[in-house]
Amino acid sequence: MVATAAECFSEYPAVPQTVVMPAVAGTVLVTGGAGFIGSHTVLELLNLNREVVVVDNLVNAAQGVVKPASLERVERLTGKAVTFYSLDVLDKPALAKVFKQHEISTVIHFAALKAVGESVEKPLAYYRNNVNGTIALLDVMEECGCKSLIFSSSATVYGSPQSLPVDETHPTGVAITNPYGRTKFVIEEILKDLCVADKEFSAVLLRYFNPVGAHASGDIGEDPNGPPNNLMPYVSQVAVGRRPKLQVFGGDYDTPDGTGVRDYLHVVDLAKGHLAALPKSAEPGCHIYNLGTGSGFSVLQVIEAFKKASGRDIPYEVVARRAGDVASLYADSSKAERELGWRAELTLDDMCASAWRWQSRNKYGFSAPPAEGDTNGRA
Template identity: 60%
Template sequence: MANGKTVLVTGGAGYVGSHTVVELLEQNYNVISIDNLVNAYADSPTEKPESLKRIEKLTGKSITSYNIDIRCKDNLDKVFKTHKIDYVIHFAALKSVGESCAKPLQYYQNNISGSCVLFEVMSENNVKKLVFSSSATVYGTPQKLPLDENHPTGQGCTNPYGKTKFFVEEIMKDLCSSDSEWSAISLRYFNPVGAHESGLIGEDPSGIPNNLMPFIAQVAVGRRAKLSVYGSDYDTIDGTGVRDYIHVNDLAIGHVRALDKFCDNNFKGFKPYNLGTGKGLSVLQMVEAFKKASGKDIPYEIVDRRPGDIASCYADASLALKELNWSATKDVNAMCKDTWNWQSKNPNGYQTKTAN
């Protein structure tokens, strides 16, 4: 759809944000990115983030980018006053479960206060259409599988990170009830993995990765000696945890489909959608798939379960198919192949000079 509408993307230089920016540019949206670089790389604090530079090369299109913090109301307001913004996609957040337990205030401050400032500035500038990056963590411990959008949320959220996603969803609901001009879609991601097939952009976690796929990829490329597998006595196919992995490009397309929904004049208020494949894969199944895609050995050791981890989690994504015309198309082989392409071309992430 050729549209020329303008989307403000918070956290646009990050992993899911950058892949969504590619998709938006390909669908002829104008993109403005805001990112404070807390988890994104730039050569200097005043330069465009490296991920966005690479996207400009990849797409031949330009991105307006501000290295600012969403919590700074004045700076944010200036962006809204400078550009005519149609929609906001809100990715900016801190996202480490473990870190959130150690530094809860930092997470509440960044993720909840930051969202409140953003929503306030949006309201004041009459921009009232929002897509939010939520997470399957809002469901807490599954009462039944697969998880559908009617599953209770907020019960048994075991860590501050998950609670921030739940609270922000509640704030969005209240905002939509208070003002009928607001429409807000919350996309509850399952486990995003993979990278753009060009190998130019991908996931670049700082420090020890929290998530399985970047950990496996760093072992394959020789950055880490072995993978720790947390628990092998769960009630699953092989005893290791089962999750619903989704290719980040499928996820990116889901955001564009969510924006399409705003063209439907009957669409009002708050609505959540699951974005997952609907299929669960165990840790050891992922290790096998990655070995096949990379041709590398992945040494691993079984260690204790992590507190708060659950045996299995996977989505019922049928609502997104019905109402957003979206479903995941890429399988585990594509997820592993594209991750390996990115990791092997960029063994040290965006700081790898040879990737250009």
């Protein structure tokens, strides 16, 4: 299924953007481009006048009138078209047709299941979707002669960190605490091996820390299906009245206040990290970068920051630790600054303010309010 541009409405004003011109041209294929990080990255690509094609199986996205609601809003914000195909990367024949219809120069690969806790409960689904899906994508890329990939990896590949902050030389694959993280590690190893075997292939591995926040317009943001698996969207849903209180998983970690510490990164900064990686994706070899702020904030610090941003109380209770979580994890991203010219610019206050702008304007995300007595998984 392919859709053309949605009409650009005047109520979606243009938002000023920092422009970093990539050194490569051609169409960018974005897998999982209707999701949270994917849609923000698509918006930034369009603001640089790049041709963008999106494939997504919509497992993590709300459908709009013509195409996913997130992409309809991206088109309204930018005034530019997104060519969209509703398909799964595991469907190799359908994916190959996309490559044959478009001159794809680079793939930005987001398509994956992504919840740490769920991966502990459903490991086979995570290996099947994340690892097998990536292999299927690489098979089609090889068949069609595309040798440039930017991969959405994760700081979970570092497992339980031996020292902080974590840089790219830190061991990976050791003491990873959940299947989600292991799928990312396995995919990284596959890409490293591929770059050894094919001297023309380029793989940029971007190890994200904790993406949060929303676009400055408040028109696109994080919209999880069912109860959120990550802290910030859960906090924002409590603040907006969709949920009664927050559960804080673990209050006895070896951290200043006993709650888990993470490196929270604004999703717009993260999206711009992919743009900064585009020139590197034209250079053969495997290139690895952390994308984070270099600062860690505890769960309780995030709650306090969100109270300030929203002016709302955030009721919470401390419960047992969650399987697969580590006490603290934050980044050394100096390599990305040196080699890509990228660094995070937005603060925790910016993250909370933009997340609240999105949630307060879109109480039920991209969906209409549920009928009385029927939450349909979106309470």
